[in-house]
Amino acid sequence: MKEYNLNESYITDIPEKKALSTKNLQVYYGDNHAIFDANMDFPRYKITALIGASGCGKSTFLRCLNRMNDKVARVDGNIMYRNVDINSPKINVYEVRQHIGMVFQRPNPFAKSIRENIIFPLRNTGIKSNDELEERLEQSLRGAALWDEVKDDLNKSALALSGGQQQRLCIARSIAMHPDVLLLDEPASALDPISTSKIEETLQILKKDYSIIIVTHNLQQASRISDYTAFLHLGHIVEYNSTANVFTKPKMQATDDYVSGNFG
Numbered sequence: 382m383k384e385y386n387l388n389e390s391y392i393t394d395i396p397e398k399k400a401l402s403t404k405n406l407q408v409y410y411g412d413n414h415a416i417f418d419a420n421m422d423f424p425r426y427k428i429t430a431l432i433g434a435s436g437c438g439k440s441t442f443l444r445c446l447n448r449m450n451d452k453v454a455r456v457d458g459n460i461m462y463r464n465v466d467i468n469s470p471k472i473n474v475y476e477v478r479q480h481i482g483m484v485f486q487r488p489n490p491f492a493k494s495i496r497e498n499i500i501f502p503l504r505n506t507g508i509k510s511n512d513e514l515e516e517r518l519e520q521s522l523r524g525a526a527l528w529d530e531v532k533d534d535l536n537k538s539a540l541a542l543s544g545g546q547q548q549r550l551c552i553a554r555s556i557a558m559h560p561d562v563l564l565l566d567e568p569a570s571a572l573d574p575i576s577t578s579k580i581e582e583t584l585q586i587l588k589k590d591y592s593i594i595i596v597t598h599n600l601q602q603a604s605r606i607s608d609y610t611a612f613l614h615l616g617h618i619v620e621y622n623s624t625a626n627v628f629t630k631p632k633m634q635a636t637d638d639y640v641s642g643n644f645g
């Protein structure tokens with residue numbers, strides 16, 4: 382593999398309001414230093430893509446942002462959300478995850494009906510009003526562009542949906558919580574091209590209301606759907622800029638090599 386100077390990076394200052402910021406974020410799995418000194422701001426109501434070769438730390442970085450790595454890794458540094466450091470041990474992680482939702486690579490609906498997939502977690506947060514539950518059910522399924530396909534069959538098992546529908550149900554389950562930020566870890570990598578383009582269309586609509594951060598291996602997907610892109614290499618954020626700049630005028634050699642396919 383080519384060697385690059387990892388002490389150099391190009392990290393842009395974003396003009397938008399910030400949804401989340403990381404400050405000197407370091408992640409260790411035992412002795413393995415997986416993320417080095419990550420300092421970046423994620424914009425509100427935009428899609429930010431995290432790209433880079435396998436093992437560079439994309440999922441690790443993403444999972445820190447709503448404290449999903451707490452039990453497996455040591456995470457030092459700050460993650461600022463609404464002026465609060467949500468990486469502090471004093472913070473209630475369940476509350477963090479209501480504000481910052483996550484959708485995983487493989488669709489993981491509960492083995493329950495479509496309706497219960499949305500309503501069960503909402504009830505667990507203390508919402509009792511049936512009117513509110515029903516309203517959030519419809520709103521979230523509409524938001525995830527699934528309502529028209531399932532509205533007549535809400536009591537059907539979620540496991541009977543196609544993979545692409547299951548993934549949109551998982552997106553609906555996340556947005557039913559009314560989060561501010563939606564984290565997606567390769568949400569379309571297990572899906573066929575038609576389901577993938579539905580997910581991409583859905584994300585374009587959702588970014589009006591949510592700040593979205595997505596890990597993707599698919600460079601075309603990153604360039605199609607994201608506004609900003611961060612390129613990671615060996616745990617370092619090498620470049621962070623508007624997606625157009627990262628793909629057409631990269632500042633760093635490693636980024637240039639990666640986006641033009643000359644990497645490795």
Ligand SMILES: Nc1ncnc2c1ncn2[C@@H]1O[C@H](COP(=O)(O)OP(=O)(O)OP(=O)(O)O)[C@@H](O)[C@H]1O
Binds near residue numbers: 410413437438441453
């Ligand atoms: N749960 C874990 N326990 C120990 N080490 C881990 C764990 N998860 C990831 N790592 C290590 O952290 C580093 C970054 O992995 P990560 O999965 O974040 O990369 P990635 O860029 O998302 O890779 P991929 O594109 O293959 O999913 C790798 O060295 C990996 O082996």
